[in-house]
Amino acid sequence: MLWQYKTPGIPDKLFERLPGIPLSKREVRILIISSLRMKPDSVLWDIGAGTGTIPVEIGLLCPEGKIVAVERDNEVAGLIERNCDRFGVKNVKVIQGSAPECLEEIQPQPDLVCIEGGKPIEDILKQTWKYLKPEGRIVATVNNLENLYIISKGLSELQARNIEVVQSAVNRLETRGIHQTFAAVNPMFILSGEKL
Template sequence: MPSPMWPYVTPGIPDDLFERLPGIPLSKREVRLLLLSLLRLKQDSVLWDIGAGTGTIPVETGLLCPKGKIVAIERDEDVANLIRRNCDRFGVRNVEIIEGSAPECLKNLPIPPHRVCIEGGQPIKDILKVVWQYLQPEGRVVATAANLESLYAISEGFAELQARNIEVVQSAVNRLETRGVHQTFAAVDPIFILSGEKLD
């Protein structure tokens, strides 16, 4: 359902439309588009977003899946309130925000997910293993890794869990920016995006 802030049915809300807090991560638009495509959402998907940060994924998926249920998990109260404000800003009503640390807080969630997005969070391999216990059959997990250690931990976790249809993508995006009197291309921080499926 389109929002007055974003009256389109396509994803890719510009970063500057979100309210932000200093030091709080935001999934850049181009990376977000990759995450959303790899999640393979349905209209009624139940999505857990672990480490929801600014709330870009909950807002985008809330708009894309009006019959779905999105659970945004964030351990910091101020950041959780930021997610609430961004959901209100875009008129998203199907997001529930859970304040807690993964994986401990996951056992209290009432609805098992079809899709899980893990953006950061430590220990990421432990989070992945606990998520897998709750993930519904044919469910998908999409996780991001900003460093080699996280990339290895997620890859190893998928292998141990016997995930299927594993994909690994590294983003390489440059944006045209104005700096002084010149226009130059500036790189968006590269990130690895891994996805895998649970078949039974």
């Protein structure tokens, strides 16, 4: 078994990767998972699931939950499935399709939505909000000020409650030559809000 612990934080190197496909770094994943506030039997939609790190971690933490990983690229959707198999995760359904167009066909409705990518991000936010159950929670990650503004404005217009914004600032110890130094992990903004 690759990850025998009941805590999040699987090392990045344990996931299969494809060149150019983003991977939410371990420390950022921990913040995302914390922001999601998953219950044991929650339904999570992960939009723009990329490598599948969030579905794998949540699948291991909440084996009674249901996770739908949405990814537009067929090859990347296959990568998510391989990473789920790699960690023995059985409760993830991978949907190959483009959000927001493919969302109307997904069942069941989500208690939680995680938006990790996709364009246009404003449309994805508004469409996923329509499907989100009352008292549901949405979490979005962005890495630039333009999308930070779009998601902040969108959550406000949707009248989300308990809005939170966190910016990660993580440094990792790395060996470079004969020296050890700290290298920054790309900062991310993690936004969350709840539906009335």
